[in-house]
Amino acid sequence: MAKHLIVDPITRIEGHLRIEAVIDDNNVITDAFSSSTMFRGIETILKGRDPRDAGLLAMRICGVCTGTHYQRSIEAVEHAFDLKIPKNARLVRNLIQGALYIHDHVVHFYHLHALDWVDITSALKADPAKAAAEALKWTKTPYGAGEGDLRTIQQRVEKFVKQGRLGIFSNAYWGNKHYKFSPEQNLLAVAHYLQALDMQRDMSKMMAIFGGKMPHPQSLVVGGVTCVQDIKNPARIEQFKSLLRKANNFIKNAYLTDVLMAGTVYADEALDGTGAGLKNYMSYGDFRLNDNGFYDSELLFPKGVVLNGDLSTLHPLDQSKIAEDVSHAWYKGDKPLHPFDGETEPNYTGLEKKADGYAYLKTDEKYSWIKSPLYDDTRMEVGPLARVAVGLAAGDKRIAKYATNFLAKLGDTLGLGKAAPASVIFSTVGRTAARAIETELMGDVMMEWVDELASNVANGDLSTWVEFDFDKVSKNAKGYGMAEAPRGGLGHWVVIEDGKIKNYQAVVPSTWNAAPRDYKNRMGAYESSLVGTKVADPEQPLEILRTVHSFDPCIACAVHIVDTKGKELSSFKVNTSCAV
Amino acid sequence: MVDRREALMSMFSAKGAKVNTNRGEDYYKSLEKQMEERLTQLENSDVAAKYSIHEVLESEGLSRRDFMKWASAACAALMLPASFTPMVARAAELMNRVPVIWLELQDCAGNSEAILRSDAPTIDELILETISLEFNETLMAAAGHAAEAHLEEAMHTFKGKYLCVVEGAIPRAMDGLYGTIGAHGETFKEHLERVSQNAAALVAVGTCATFGGVPAASPNPTDAVGVQDIIKNKAIINIPACPANPANITGTILHFVLTGQIPELDHLNRPKFAFGYRIHDNCERRAHFDAGEFVEEWGDEGAKNNFCLYKMGCKGPMTFNNCSIVKYNSGTSWPIGAGHGCIGCSEPQFWDKYATERPIADSKIKAPTGGVEKTVDEFGLGLLTATGIGIGIHAAASIAAGKKSDNGNEE
Numbered sequence: 004m005a006k007h008l009i010v011d012p013i014t015r016i017e018g019h020l021r022i023e024a025v026i027d028d029n030n031v032i033t034d035a036f037s038s039s040t041m042f043r044g045i046e047t048i049l050k051g052r053d054p055r056d057a058g059l060l061a062m063r064i065c066g067v068c069t070g071t072h073y074q075r076s077i078e079a080v081e082h083a084f085d086l087k088i089p090k091n092a093r094l095v096r097n098l099i100q101g102a103l104y105i106h107d108h109v110v111h112f113y114h115l116h117a118l119d120w121v122d123i124t125s126a127l128k129a130d131p132a133k134a135a136a137e138a139l140k141w142t143k144t145p146y147g148a149g150e151g152d153l154r155t156i157q158q159r160v161e162k163f164v165k166q167g168r169l170g171i172f173s174n175a176y177w178g179n180k181h182y183k184f185s186p187e188q189n190l191l192a193v194a195h196y197l198q199a200l201d202m203q204r205d206m207s208k209m210m211a212i213f214g215g216k217m218p219h220p221q222s223l224v225v226g227g228v229t230c231v232q233d234i235k236n237p238a239r240i241e242q243f244k245s246l247l248r249k250a251n252n253f254i255k256n257a258y259l260t261d262v263l264m265a266g267t268v269y270a271d272e273a274l275d276g277t278g279a280g281l282k283n284y285m286s287y288g289d290f291r292l293n294d295n296g297f298y299d300s301e302l303l304f305p306k307g308v309v310l311n312g313d314l315s316t317l318h319p320l321d322q323s324k325i326a327e328d329v330s331h332a333w334y335k336g337d338k339p340l341h342p343f344d345g346e347t348e349p350n351y352t353g354l355e356k357k358a359d360g361y362a363y364l365k366t367d368e369k370y371s372w373i374k375s376p377l378y379d380d381t382r383m384e385v386g387p388l389a390r391v392a393v394g395l396a397a398g399d400k401r402i403a404k405y406a407t408n409f410l411a412k413l414g415d416t417l418g419l420g421k422a423a424p425a426s427v428i429f430s431t432v433g434r435t436a437a438r439a440i441e442t443e444l445m446g447d448v449m450m451e452w453v454d455e456l457a458s459n460v461a462n463g464d465l466s467t468w469v470e471f472d473f474d475k476v477s478k479n480a481k482g483y484g485m486a487e488a489p490r491g492g493l494g495h496w497v498v499i500e501d502g503k504i505k506n507y508q509a510v511v512p513s514t515w516n517a518a519p520r521d522y523k524n525r526m527g528a529y530e531s532s533l534v535g536t537k538v539a540d541p542e543q544p545l546e547i548l549r550t551v552h553s554f555d556p557c558i559a560c561a562v563h564i565v566d567t568k569g570k571e572l573s574s575f576k577v578n579t580s581c582a583v
Numbered sequence: 584m585v586d587r588r589e590a591l592m593s594m595f596s597a598k599g600a601k602v603n604t605n606r607g608e609d610y611y612k613s614l615e616k617q618m619e620e621r622l623t624q625l626e627n628s629d630v631a632a633k634y635s636i637h638e639v640l641e642s643e644g645l646s647r648r649d650f651m652k653w654a655s656a657a658c659a660a661l662m663l664p665a666s667f668t669p670m671v672a673r674a675a676e677l678m679n680r681v682p683v684i685w686l687e688l689q690d691c692a693g694n695s696e697a698i699l700r701s702d703a704p705t706i707d708e709l710i711l712e713t714i715s716l717e718f719n720e721t722l723m724a725a726a727g728h729a730a731e732a733h734l735e736e737a738m739h740t741f742k743g744k745y746l747c748v749v750e751g752a753i754p755r756a757m758d759g760l761y762g763t764i765g766a767h768g769e770t771f772k773e774h775l776e777r778v779s780q781n782a783a784a785l786v787a788v789g790t791c792a793t794f795g796g797v798p799a800a801s802p803n804p805t806d807a808v809g810v811q812d813i814i815k816n817k818a819i820i821n822i823p824a825c826p827a828n829p830a831n832i833t834g835t836i837l838h839f840v841l842t843g844q845i846p847e848l849d850h851l852n853r854p855k856f857a858f859g860y861r862i863h864d865n866c867e868r869r870a871h872f873d874a875g876e877f878v879e880e881w882g883d884e885g886a887k888n889n890f891c892l893y894k895m896g897c898k899g900p901m902t903f904n905n906c907s908i909v910k911y912n913s914g915t916s917w918p919i920g921a922g923h924g925c926i927g928c929s930e931p932q933f934w935d936k937y938a939t940e941r942p943i944a945d946s947k948i949k950a951p952t953g954g955v956e957k958t959v960d961e962f963g964l965g966l967l968t969a970t971g972i973g974i975g976i977h978a979a980a981s982i983a984a985g986k987k988s989d990n991g992n993e994e
Contacts, residue, residue, distance in 0.1 A: 009727065009728075009766040010726055010727035010728075011727060011764070011765055011766050012720055012726065012727065012730060012731075012764055012765060013726055013727070014720045014721070014723050014724075014725065014726040014730055015720075015721065015722065015723065015724070015726070016720075016721075017691070017692040017721070018692070019687075019762065019763075019764060040762065040763045040764065040768075041689060041761065041762040041763075041771075042754070042761045042762070042805060043689055043754075043761075043797065043798040043804070043805060043807070044798065044804030044805055045797065045798075047802065047804045048797070048798075048800045048801065048802070048803075048804065048934075053939060053940075053941075055939075055940050056938060056939045056940060059926060059938055060797065060800065060934060060938065063691055063693070063796075063797040063825065064691065065691050065692070065693075066690070066691035066692045066693020066694070066695070066696050066697075066826060067691075067692050067693075067696055069691075069693065069696075110699070114699075114722060115721075118724045123724075168682075168715055168717070170715055170716050170717055171716050171717075171718075171719055171722050171723040171724060172723075172724050173717070173723075173724075173725060173733045173736075173737075174724075174725040174729045174730070174732060174733040174736075175723075175724035175725045175729065176725075176729070200699070203699065203700070204699075204700050204912070204913065207700045207912055208912045208913065208915045210912075211911055211912035211915040211916045212915060212916060213921065214916075214921060215911070215916050215917055215918040215919075215920055215921030215922075215923060216910075216911035216912060216915075216916065216917055216918060216921075217700065217911070217912055218693045218696045218697055218700075218826055219693055219825055219826060220921070221918035221921060221923045221926070222918075222921040222922060222923050224881050224923070224940065226881060227881060227882060228922075229881060229882075229886065229921060229922030229923045230921045230922050231882060231886050231887050231922055232887070232889050232920075232922060233916070233920075233921065233922075235887070351757065351760060353760070354763070354768045356768075360767065361766045361767060361768075362763075362766070362767055362768030465887060466882060467881070467882040467886070468880070468881035468882030470880070543729075544726075544727065548726055
C-alpha cells in the first residue's frame with residue numbers, strides 16, 4: 004500500500020517548509036506536495052513608508068540572501084526615479100553581491116546540503132593516508148587535506164562522537180545506503196565542512212568591508228552607496244583582495260572538487276536525470292558590466308528563458324508574461340493575474356487532522372502560503388541551474404568556459420573519453436554542480452571588479468551618489484528591480500505617490516521553485532523534481548531532503564509576498580496592485 | 584584578535600556605561616562564592632560531555648596562554664574585576680554542560696547566520712563549537728520526524744537545565760496559525776510554550792524575538808510580538824539588534840554558565856554588559872559631532888572625511904548597544920564605519936521610530952500600532968527624547984556656524 008509521508012520541519016533551509024510525499028510499494032515517489040507554513044506580511048508593512056527607507060526593511064525579508072533584497076528594493080526605487088548611479092556605486096554593489104554569492108553558495112553546499120551526501124559517521128572508519136591520496140585524485144593542490152590535517156580532524160570528530168551527545172548531528176539518517184561516498188571521501192568532505200566554517204567567516208568579512216556588517220549590511224542608499232572611506236582606502240581594497248584570493252583557493256580546491264567527487268560518485272543519477280523536474284528555466288539577468296543604466300547594460304548573467312531543457316533556443320524574457328495563480332494557495336481568486344492586477348485575499352483552510360494524530364495538507368484544495376507563479380502560462384525553475392542553462396543557450400562565452408571546464412573534468416573522472424554531456428546538469432546533482440560552477444566564475448570576475456574599482460578611484464573619481472530632487476521625482480512614480488538573487492530571479496515592484504510607497508510587491512526565487520500546484524493542477528519545481536525518485540528507506544526520506552536542498556530553499560522570502568490587512572481572517576479584504 | 588581583545592577591554596573604561604563596575608568587596612566576594620558553588624556543581628554533573636576544551640585547543644594549536652588571554656578579555660566584557668579571570672576560564676571549559684535548544688519562529692534566520700560568523704578565528708568560535716547545541720533548524724542534520732524526536736529527547740534529558748534560545752517573533756492573529764511547525768501542525772506559540780516550559784531560562788535573540796521586530800512593524804499584519812509578551816513565568820534575557828551581535832550571545836551564555844543566573848539586565852531585559860552603552864558616546868565619529876562637522880548629503884565632502892552622520896538620520900544618540908566598541912564580523916566594520924547612520928536596531932519599535940535616513944523630526948514616520956509599546960519603559964523614552972532634542976539644537980547651531988564660515992570663505 005502506498006505510504007503518505009510528512010517531512011516537517013525540513014531543516015537546513017531558511018524558513019519553514021513542509022514536504023508531503025506519496026511513496027508506492029517499490030519505494031518510488033509518485034506524488035509530492037510542497038507547503039510553506041509561515042507568514043509575516045512585509046509588503047503591507049512597507050506601504051506608507053518613505054521609499055528611501057524601504058531597502059532596509061525589505062532586506063529583512065531574508066537573513067540568508069540578506070543584501071540581495073536590499074539592493075533589489077533600492078534599485079526598484081532608483082528605476083522609478085530614473086536615476087543613473089555612479090560607476091563606483093555599481094562596482095561596490097557588484098562586489099557586495101558577488102561576495103554574498105560565494106558566501107551563500109559555500110554555506111549552502113557545506114552546511115545546508117552536504118549532509119545529504121556525506122555520512123559523518125562513516126568518516127570515522129577512513130584511513131587518513133588513503134583519504135589524502137583520494138584528495139589528490141580531484142585536484143593536484145587539495146585544500147587542507149594532507150594526511151595530518153585529515154587525521155587531526157578525524158580525531159576531533161571521534162572525540163565528539165565518543166562524548167555521547169551528537170548535538171546538531173543527532174538522529175540523522177546515518178548509515179542509509181543512499182550515502183554513496185567511501186569512508187575516505189566522507190572524511191575529506193567532513194574536513195571541508197569544518198574548514199568551510201572558518202572560510203565563510205572570511206567571506207562574510209568581504210561583504211562587511213563595503214557593507215558595514217553581514218548579515219544585513221547597511222551601506223546602500225537610493226542613488227548610490229555610502230562607503231566612501233572604504234573605497235578610497237588602499238588597505239581596505241587590499242584586505243578585500245587578500246580575502247578573495249583565500250576564498251578562491253577554497254572554491255577551486257575544496258568546493259569545486261568535492262562537487263566533482265559527488266558528481267562522479269552519483270553519476271548514474273545525473274545521467275538518469277534524477278530530480279530534474281520541470282526543465283523550464285528562467286533568468287532575469289544580473290551584474291551590470293558597464294554604466295549604461297538599468298536594463299541597458301551588458302550583464303554577467305544573461306536574461307532569458309529555456310524550455311524543455313532545449314539549450315539550442317533562448318527565448319527572450321518579457322516580464323509582462325509573469326502571472327500568479329492561487330488555486331492551491333491560501334488565498335481567494337479564480338484566475339492567474341499579473342502582479343499589476345494581483346489581488347491577495349487570504350483564505351486559510353488549514354490542515355486536516357487524521358486518526359494517526361498528524362495534521363495533513365488538504366492537497367486537493369489549498370495547501371500553502373506560497374502562490375504559484377507562471378511565466379507565459381508555464382511553470383518555471385529559477386536559480387544557479389537556470390542561470391547556467393540560460394547562459395549556455397545565450398552563447399555566453401564566460402559561462403560556457405566555466406561549464407565546459409567542469410563537464411570536461413567530469414567526463415575525465417568518469418572515463419568517458421570526452422566531456423560529460425551538458426544534459427547532466429538537468430538533475431539534482433547538476434543543480435548542485437551549477438551552483439559550484441557559478442561560484443568559481445564569480446570568484447574570478449570579482450577580482451577584475453575590485454581592480455576596476457581601485458583604478459577608477461586612483462584616477463580621481465570618488466563619486467558614490469547621484470543627487471536627485473526627492474519631492475519632484477517621488478510625486479508619482481513606479482519602478483521595478485528585477486535581477487538575480489543567489490537562489491534565482493528576484494523582482495521587487497514599487498509604486499510611489501506623494502513621497503510615500505503606495506504599493507509594494509516582491510516575487511522571489513523560492514516562490515517560483517517551492518510553489519504548490521496551479522489552476523491546471525501542474526506541479527511546482529520542488530514537487531515535480533521529487534516525482535519518480537526512489538527512496539532507499541521510506542522511514543529515512545534522505546532523497547527528498549537531497550533534492551529539495553539542491554534548490555537551496557529560502558522560504559521566508561517566498562512567503563513574505565502575501566499581502567494582508569487587518570488581524571482577523573474574516574475581515575481580510577485586500578487589493579494589491581503592483582505596477583511595472 | 585588583538586584588536587578585538589583590546590576593544591573588549593576598552594568596554595570597561597568606555598564612556599556612558601550605565602553599569603556600576605565597582606560594587607565593593609563584599610559584593611564580589613559573595614559573587615565569587617556563588618560562582619564557585621555553581622561551577623563545582625557543573626563539574627560534578629555528568630549532564631553532557633566528558634571532553635574538555637583543552638583537547639580542542641590543542642588540536643587547533645592554541646595554548647593555555649591564548650585561552651587565558653581570551654578569558655581575561657571576556658571577563659572585562661562581562662564587567663567583572665580581573666580577579667575573576669580564572670573563574671571565567673573555568674566556566675568556558677564547562678560551556679558544553681549547558682545544552683542549548685534554538686527555536687526559529689517568524690524569523691529570517693539572520694541571527695542563526697550571525698552566530699555562524701562570530702568572531703573568528705578565535706577561541707570564541709571553539710566555545711560555540713563546544714556548547715551542546717542540541718537543536719537548531721538551520722544547521723541540524725536531522726529533519727522531519729527524526730528532528731522532532733530528537734527535540735523531545737533533548738528536552739527530556741536536560742529538563743530544567745537547557746537554555747532555550749529563540750529567534751523570530753510570534754504571530755497571535757488567527758489563533759497563531761500564521762506559523763506552524765512539525766507533522767502535528769503545532770503553532771509557533773504552542774511550540775514556544777512547550778519548549779520553554781522546562782528551560783532554565785529563555786534567551787531572545789534579535790529584535791523580532793525581543794520586541795516583535797520586523798513582523799510587528801506597523802501595521803503588524805499578523806499581530807506579532809516578542810517572547811516576553813507570550814512567556815510570563817520564566818527568566819528572559821533579551822539580546823536585540825538586527826541581527827544580534829554574536830559576541831553578546833556568547834557573553835550571555837558564558838555568564839549563565841558562570842553563575843547559573845541571568846546577567847544584570849536593564850529596563851528592557853537587555854544584559855547591561857552589552858547594552859549599557861550608548862552608540863553615540865563611543866562613536867569613532869564623535870569628535871566631528873562635537874566639532875559640528877556633519878555629512879549633509881550622501882557622498883559629499885563631509886562623507887569623504889568621515890564626518891558625523893547625525894543629519895543623515897543616525898540614531899546613535901538614541902540607541903544602546905556596544906556596536907561602536909565590538910563592531911561586526913570580527914571587528915571588520917559596522918554601519919557607521921561604512922558611512923551609514925545607525926538605525927537604532929536594538930531598540931523597541933525601531934522600524935517605526937528610527938529606521939530612516941533622516942533625523943527624527945524629518946522622518947515622516949508611520950504611527951506605531953500593535954502591542955509592543957507596552958514593554959517600552961516610559962521613563963527611558965522620555966530621557967531619549969530629551970537627548971534627541973539636545974542634539975537637534977546642537978546640530979542646528981552648527982548649521983548656523985557652518986554657514987558663517989562658508990560666508991567667510993566666500994569673502
